[in-house]
Amino acid sequence: MKKLLLSLRLMAIVALMAMGTTAMANDFTYDFLTTLPKGWSASTAPAGYETTNLNRGCQFTSSTTLTLKGAKNVSKVVLTCSSNVAGKNTIALSVGGKAFGETVTMGKETNEEKIFSGSASGDITIDITRVDKSVYISKIVVTADEIGTSTGGDTPGTGGDEGDDELDPNYTYGEPTTITPTGTVGSNAAYSFVQNNILVSATAGGQYDNYFGCNAGSSITFTATKPIKAIVVNGYIKKDFEAEASSGEILYADASEDAVESDPVLAVLDVDSKSVTIACVKQLRCYSVDIYFEENPDLDEMGGGDEEYNFDYEPDEATTLNIKFTGIQADDYSDFYGFDYTDIYFMSDDYEMEVAAFAPFDEETVLAPGTYEINDSYEDGTVQASPGGDDMYDYPTYIATGFEFDTEYEEWYYTQSYYVVSGTLTVSKVEGGTKFELKGKTAKGSTVNATYLLPGEGASAISNAQQTAKPADGKRLQNGRVVIVKKDKVYDAAGSRIK
Numbered sequence: 001m002k003k004l005l006l007s008l009r010l011m012a013i014v015a016l017m018a019m020g021t022t023a024m025a026n027d028f029t030y031d032f033l034t035t036l037p038k039g040w041s042a043s044t045a046p047a048g049y050e051t052t053n054l055n056r057g058c059q060f061t062s063s064t065t066l067t068l069k070g071a072k073n074v075s076k077v078v079l080t081c082s083s084n085v086a087g088k089n090t091i092a093l094s095v096g097g098k099a100f101g102e103t104v105t106m107g108k109e110t111n112e113e114k115i116f117s118g119s120a121s122g123d124i125t126i127d128i129t130r131v132d133k134s135v136y137i138s139k140i141v142v143t144a145d146e147i148g149t150s151t152g153g154d155t156p157g158t159g160g161d162e163g164d165d166e167l168d169p170n171y172t173y174g175e176p177t178t179i180t181p182t183g184t185v186g187s188n189a190a191y192s193f194v195q196n197n198i199l200v201s202a203t204a205g206g207q208y209d210n211y212f213g214c215n216a217g218s219s220i221t222f223t224a225t226k227p228i229k230a231i232v233v234n235g236y237i238k239k240d241f242e243a244e245a246s247s248g249e250i251l252y253a254d255a256s257e258d259a260v261e262s263d264p265v266l267a268v269l270d271v272d273s274k275s276v277t278i279a280c281v282k283q284l285r286c287y288s289v290d291i292y293f294e295e296n297p298d299l300d301e302m303g304g305g306d307e308e309y310n311f312d313y314e315p316d317e318a319t320t321l322n323i324k325f326t327g328i329q330a331d332d333y334s335d336f337y338g339f340d341y342t343d344i345y346f347m348s349d350d351y352e353m354e355v356a357a358f359a360p361f362d363e364e365t366v367l368a369p370g371t372y373e374i375n376d377s378y379e380d381g382t383v384q385a386s387p388g389g390d391d392m393y394d395y396p397t398y399i400a401t402g403f404e405f406d407t408e409y410e411e412w413y414y415t416q417s418y419y420v421v422s423g424t425l426t427v428s429k430v431e432g433g434t435k436f437e438l439k440g441k442t443a444k445g446s447t448v449n450a451t452y453l454l455p456g457e458g459a460s461a462i463s464n465a466q467q468t469a470k471p472a473d474g475k476r477l478q479n480g481r482v483v484i485v486k487k488d489k490v491y492d493a494a495g496s497r498i499k
Contacts, residue, residue: 028142030068032058034247035223035275039147040140041067045203045219047279049246050136054110056082057138066126066137071095073121073145079114080140083107084133092129096122111138169225171197176232176290176297179222181212188215198291199223211235213285220284222291223275230271230292231278232299234263238282246277251299255282263287263390269296309388309395311443313417318445321399321418323351325436325452332361340380342367343396346436346452350403352414353450355425355438356384356396365427365434366454372425374440386419388443394419397440399448419443432456 030037034049036058047061074095083089083106092103093116101116124142128135177196185191187206192199204218214220216238222231230248241255248271253260266284268276278284290297325346333341340360344367346353358380362368374397376385386398394400394417402415423440434454441447 026144026146028144028147030140030142032137032139034273035221035277039068043067045279046246046277047134048244048277051247051273054082055138056111056136058136060128060130060135060137061133063130064128066128066140068124068142068147071121071124071142071144071147073119074100074124074142075117075119076141076143077101077116077124077126078141078143079116079126080111080138081106081114082110082112082136082138085131088131089133089135090129090131091135092127094125094127095120098122100124106135166194167197167199167223167225171225173197173224173226173291173293175294176292177224179286179289179291181208181210181287183207183209197225200289211285211287213283214278214280216280216282219277219279220286221275221277222289224291224293225274226293227274228271228276228291229269229294230296231268231276232264232290232292232297233266233284233286234288234290235265236261236285236287237265238284240282241284242281243284244279245271246275246279247271247273248276250278264299267297267299309390311388311419313389313394313415314419314442314444314446315416316444318442318447320447321351321449323348323353323399323448323450325351325353325450328366328436328452328454330361330366334360346450351399351401351450353399353438354394354396357425358382358384365429366436367425367427369427369429369434372427374420374423374425374438376421383425385421386443388419389417397438399442399450418446418448420448423448 030040033055034051034057036042036046042064044060044062044064047059049058050056077093077100079091081091086108087105089106090103091106091114093100095118098120100118100120104114126140128137174196177198179195179198179200182193182195185207188204189206190201190203191205191207191212192201193207194200200212200220200222202212202214202218202220204215205213205220206215213235222228237253237255237260239255239257239259241252241260243250243252243266245268248268250266250268252266253262266278268278325348327347329345329347331343333343340358342357342359342361344355344357346355357367357372358378359367359372370381372381372383374383374385376387378384384396387395389395389398397420399418399420400414400416401418404413404415419442420438420440421443423438426435426437426439428435428437430453432453433456436452436454438448438450
């Protein structure tokens with residue numbers, strides 16, 4: 001009996017060898033609940049993923065073509081899909097460029113199976129024609145001998161796991177793991193990059209030295225090799241910004257009135273997925289992104305702390321700055337803070353300086369005549385020494401210079417800062433008005449000698465001038481902030497559009 005069984009086994013092996021490359025059909029199952037699965041690409045990015053309520057998966061609000069490359073001997077494809085409207089949206093399938101089964105018109109249905117049968121080899125393409133409302137795909141099962149080695153989904157930014165084969169499954173993530181810009185690459189195009197074992201991909205956007213982003217009407221995806229708990233974006237959003245996340249709870253700043261630049265400006269909590277896609281109605285810029293894996297961060301405690309500030313924007317080579325300012329704007333924030341605090345902006349053609357004085361506002365001279373020491377004591381009668389800045393803001397007392405105009409985004413920004421960390425500000429009554437004289441040292445050793453003469457009308461002239469002056473192109477002071485006016489558009493000194 002044992003010899004007979006051995007003979008049967010040998011006969012079976014010979015028979016299989018004689019069959020050459022012939023193989024048995026297999027079912028290849030692809031889950032679309034939280035991301036485009038590896039191997040699939042989409043001609044237009046998904047609007048999001050429904051993982052709660054009806055659990056309908058990948059959502060499309062426009063027509064799209066799904067593609068899976070290199071299928072051999074396909075006999076059946078089963079789609080589990082949903083539609084929010086009956087008799088309008090259709091699905092057609094082809095294999096190797098030839099129609100496979102009949103075109104299906106969808107009803108108003110939830111997670112219904114659509115079966116396409118035939119016999120063909122080649123790339124599988126599924127044409128979803130969306131006429132009204134949304135179409136959802138939650139699962140696709142392909143019955144075929146094999147699926148080719150081409151991974152598909154290699155177009156950056158389609159919203160799936162494309163490129164995640166570059167990620168190390170054994171990587172140990174920090175808490176948080178931070179993503180920063182990788183350098184200037186371009187704009188208005190799909191892109192992807194991997195940093196700290198995180199795959200970042202956008203359907204359309206740009207990469208620059210100081211930010212990477214997502215265009216209006218596009219999406220950006222973050223993929224890791226372990227489930228992400230939360231994502232927090234330090235960045236900038238355009239006016240009227242809205243967004244949806246493929247999973248989790250999304251929060252973002254109120255940009256209903258103006259563009260917003262903040263840390264954080266956007267967060268997605270309770271993601272609980274290896275990949276999350278953020279679909280943006282308006283532009284999103286990311287100066288840095290913190291990705292958490294263990295627990296949601298306390299957003300109330302984020303964005304502050306002197307330990308985050310630095311002096312990186314100050315030139316390393318020390319120099320002497322002799323500045324004669326020609327304009328001023330002052331604001332009394334004492335009631336707001338609950339202690340004496342006067343914020344002063346000085347301006348000239350090439351420099352702006354912000355000074356924070358822990359002293360009451362004076363209606364005639366802005367600050368009472370006297371000498372105010374610049375230090376970090378925060379005591380009454382002193383001027384704040386600059387703690388430095390970050391990628392969004394500089395903190396007083398500092399001097400901004402090197403103004404440039406970004407022609408692509410029509411925004412002004414400054415490229416250099418000098419952080420005053422010691423010295424004195426002297427206010428004195430002189431013939432013709434009030435003289436301000438700042439003598440100080442900066443964080444990297446530069447010397448500052450700055451003066452300004454406030455005309456004899458006193459501090460009241462500042463607000464009067466602001467109320468009556470006709471806006472003109474150039475740098476000016478408005479509501480206690482340096483602004484740049486260009487063709488009736490107003491920007492702050494960092495380049496953020498104000499109106």
